[in-house]
Amino acid sequence: MIRVFNRYMLGDFLKSFALTVAVLTFVMYVGAVVQAIDYMSRGISGLLIMKIFALNIPFTLSFVIPMSVLTTVLLHFGRLSSDGEITALKSSGVSLWQVAAPILFCSVLLSGVCLYLNAELSPRSHFARRQMLRELGEEDPLALLDEGRFVNDFPGVKVYVGKKNDEQLEDIILIQFDEKGVRAEVRAKSGRVSFNAETRVMEINLDQVRLTEYDKADPADLAKARTLSAESYPVTLDLRQMLKKGRINKKPSDMTFSELVGSLRNVRQAFPDILEANVPRMRAKMAVDANQRLALALSCFSFTLLAIPLGIRSHRKESSIGIGMALVLLFLFYMFIILSDAMVDRPEWRPDMIPWIPVLGCQVLGFLLLHKHR
Numbered sequence: 001m002i003r004v005f006n007r008y009m010l011g012d013f014l015k016s017f018a019l020t021v022a023v024l025t026f027v028m029y030v031g032a033v034v035q036a037i038d039y040m041s042r043g044i045s046g047l048l049i050m051k052i053f054a055l056n057i058p059f060t061l062s063f064v065i066p067m068s069v070l071t072t073v074l075l076h077f078g079r080l081s082s083d084g085e086i087t088a089l090k091s092s093g094v095s096l097w098q099v100a101a102p103i104l105f106c107s108v109l110l111s112g113v114c115l116y117l118n119a120e121l122s123p124r125s126h127f128a129r130r131q132m133l134r135e136l137g138e139e140d141p142l143a144l145l146d147e148g149r150f151v152n153d154f155p156g157v158k159v160y161v162g163k164k165n166d167e168q169l170e171d172i173i174l175i176q177f178d179e180k181g182v183r184a185e186v187r188a189k190s191g192r193v194s195f196n197a198e199t200r201v202m203e204i205n206l207d208q209v210r211l212t213e214y215d216k217a218d219p220a221d222l223a224k225a226r227t228l229s230a231e232s233y234p235v236t237l238d239l240r241q242m243l244k245k246g247r248i249n250k251k252p253s254d255m256t257f258s259e260l261v262g263s264l265r266n267v268r269q270a271f272p273d274i275l276e277a278n279v280p281r282m283r284a285k286m287a288v289d290a291n292q293r294l295a296l297a298l299s300c301f302s303f304t305l306l307a308i309p310l311g312i313r314s315h316r317k318e319s320s321i322g323i324g325m326a327l328v329l330l331f332l333f334y335m336f337i338i339l340s341d342a343m344v345d346r347p348e349w350r351p352d353m354i355p356w357i358p359v360l361g362c363q364v365l366g367f368l369l370l371h372k373h374r
Helices: 003-027 032-041 046-054 057-082 085-091 096-135 257-265 276-314 319-342 356-372
Strands: 156-167 168-178 181-196 201-213 226-239
Touching: 003 032, 003 057, 003 096, 046 096, 057 085, 057 096, 057 276, 057 319, 096 257, 096 276, 096 356, 168 201, 181 226, 257 276, 276 319, 276 356, 319 356
Parallel strands: none
Antiparallel strands: 156 168, 168 181, 181 201, 201 226
C-alpha cells in the first residue's frame, strides 16, 4: 500500500512542482519584457534578444527551484493533512518518515541540479551574456566598477573605487593616460556616476578632489608635476568604442566554482590590479559567493525537511496559507544572504559562514518536528 501511495504522491508532487517553477519563472521574467522592448527599439534582432534572455535562465532557476520546492511541499502536505490522509496512514502503521521519503529523495536530486547550476552552468551563462551585451554595446558600464581594485576597461583611464552604493562612490582614484604615459592622477573622497545609454557617455562628478597633473613633455619627472585641490571635478568618458570591444574580464559572479576556489587561494594572481589593503576584502567576497552557491543549492533539501511538518501542522487546504508561510521562510533565508553580502567589509567576522545559518537551522528544526510527528 505504501508503495502505491508514494508513487501517487511523488507524481502529484512533481506535477505541482513543474507548474510552480513555470509560474515563478514567468513572474521573474515579467520585468524582462520591458527590457526586451527597449532592445527591439534599438534595432537588436529578436533572435539575439531571445539568446540574451535564454542565457539568464540558469541564474533564474537557481533561485526559482528552491522557492518552488518550498511552496510545493507546504501546499502538498497541507492538503494531505486537511484531507485526513496523514492521520489515516498513521493509523495504518505507516510512519511519517515513510510518507516523506520520496519527497526528501526528490529534494536531494533537486539540490544536485541546483549545485550544478550554481557551480557551473549559471556563471558560464552569466559571463556569456555579459560578452554578448558587450558586443552589442548594451552592457551597463556601472557594473564594471568593482570595489577594491583598479578597473582597466575604460578608455584612457584606470578607475579605483573603495566603496560603491548604486551610483554613489567613495574613495575614488582615477589615473588618466595618453600616448606618452600617465597624464594626471585624480583622488576624490566621494563622487556620483551617471551613464547616458543613448549617447554612451559616462559622467563622474567628484567631490573633495586632489588633482596631480604631470608634465606633458616629461610625465615621468615628478618634480614638474603640479598639484591642485578642488571641491568638485567632473570627468567625462566616451564609452562607445569600449562597449563594443570583445574581451572582458571575469568578475567573481562569472567564475565557475573551481575557478572561484582557485582565485581564493591566490587573489593577486586572479586580480593583479587589486590594492594590497583590499586583498582580505576580495577574499571574503569570493568566499561569501562560494558559500552562498552551496547553501542555495542545499536549501532544496533543507526547505523540504522543514516544510513537511509545517504543512502538516497548518491543517489547511487553502493555498494562501502555504504561500504566506513560504514567503516568510524565503524572506528569512534571503535576509541572511543579504547580511553576508553586507558584511564582506568585516572578514574577521567570517561572513562566509552566515549563509549556512538558515540552511542548518531549517534542517535541525525540520528533523525535530518530523521526529515529534513521526
